[in-house]
Amino acid sequence: MLLHLRQVLTPDEVEQARAVLQDAAWGDGRVTAGVQSAQMKNNEQLPQDSAAARLLQQLVLDGLNRHAVFFSAALPKRIFPPLFNRYGGAANAFGNHVDNAVRYVPGTQGERVRTDISCTLFLSEPDTYDGGELCVEDTFGTQSVKLPAGDLVLYPGTSVHRVEPVTRGHRLASFFWVESMVRSDEQRRLLFDMDTHLMRLRTSAGETDAAVIGLTGTYHNLLRLWADV
Ligand code: NI
Numbered sequence: 001m002l003l004h005l006r007q008v009l010t011p012d013e014v015e016q017a018r019a020v021l022q023d024a025a026w027g028d029g030r031v032t033a034g035v036q037s038a039q040m041k042n043n044e045q046l047p048q049d050s051a052a053a054r055l056l057q058q059l060v061l062d063g064l065n066r067h068a069v070f071f072s073a074a075l076p077k078r079i080f081p082p083l084f085n086r087y088g089g090a091a092n093a094f095g096n097h098v099d100n101a102v103r104y105v106p107g108t109q110g111e112r113v114r115t116d117i118s119c120t121l122f123l124s125e126p127d128t129y130d131g132g133e134l135c136v137e138d139t140f141g142t143q144s145v146k147l148p149a150g151d152l153v154l155y156p157g158t159s160v161h162r163v164e165p166v167t168r169g170h171r172l173a174s175f176f177w178v179e180s181m182v183r184s185d186e187q188r189r190l191l192f193d194m195d196t197h198l199m200r201l202r203t204s205a206g207e208t209d210a211a212v213i214g215l216t217g218t219y220h221n222l223l224r225l226w227a228d229v
Helices: 011-022 051-065 068-074 185-205 210-226
Strands: 003-005 076-079 083-087 093-097 102-104 112-114 117-122 134-138 141-145 152-156 161-163 166-168 171-180
Touching: 003 068, 011 051, 011 171, 051 076, 051 083, 051 171, 068 076, 068 152, 068 185, 112 171, 134 152, 185 210
Parallel strands: none
Antiparallel strands: 003 152, 076 171, 083 171, 093 161, 102 112, 117 152, 117 171, 134 141, 134 161
16 A cells, blocks of 8 residues: 555644754765665765754654544554665765565664655655655556655565656655554555544444444454454
């Protein structure tokens, strides 16, 4: 499932993030790439242990925490501390690759995150740069994604994907991975669809409607069956 989530960060928070990133000391993006993807990767990244990175990580995590659709779609168990990157100038693209299946969380005793879901949160307005589309290959063909600042795209960690060259301006983004309570993309998708329709039904039929109560039970019983917590 590829899903567009609107306004994970407010316009004020996006401004704040951009102000921090503008003065930040950027490093080579290859530090977090695997051996194969390092050959395709040419961008800049904020060092993970910098004060700027820690401040912005909290900003993004707070945005995710208050976003009900993110929770419903991702059913997060663990979230890798968000990373930040910049594409533009001579460091402007990331060719086709698949993200590593398991990530070690820096600064922990070997804590791991299985990358069931990949996320990109756009921080630059689309009209301020050319190129920079995130292209995700899936069974319906290649999806090209370029979103308003503050919006996020969530897609399966299993996908081959790339970032097209940025030919004007700079593209700032945050990216990270989610280990989901529900490992299967198919099962997670079914739960998300069911939850979405249930929310509509609650509005039209009311919280105390017998069918609403019954279907809410079915949702939770499926989650109980499939969730690993
Ligand atoms: Ni990637």
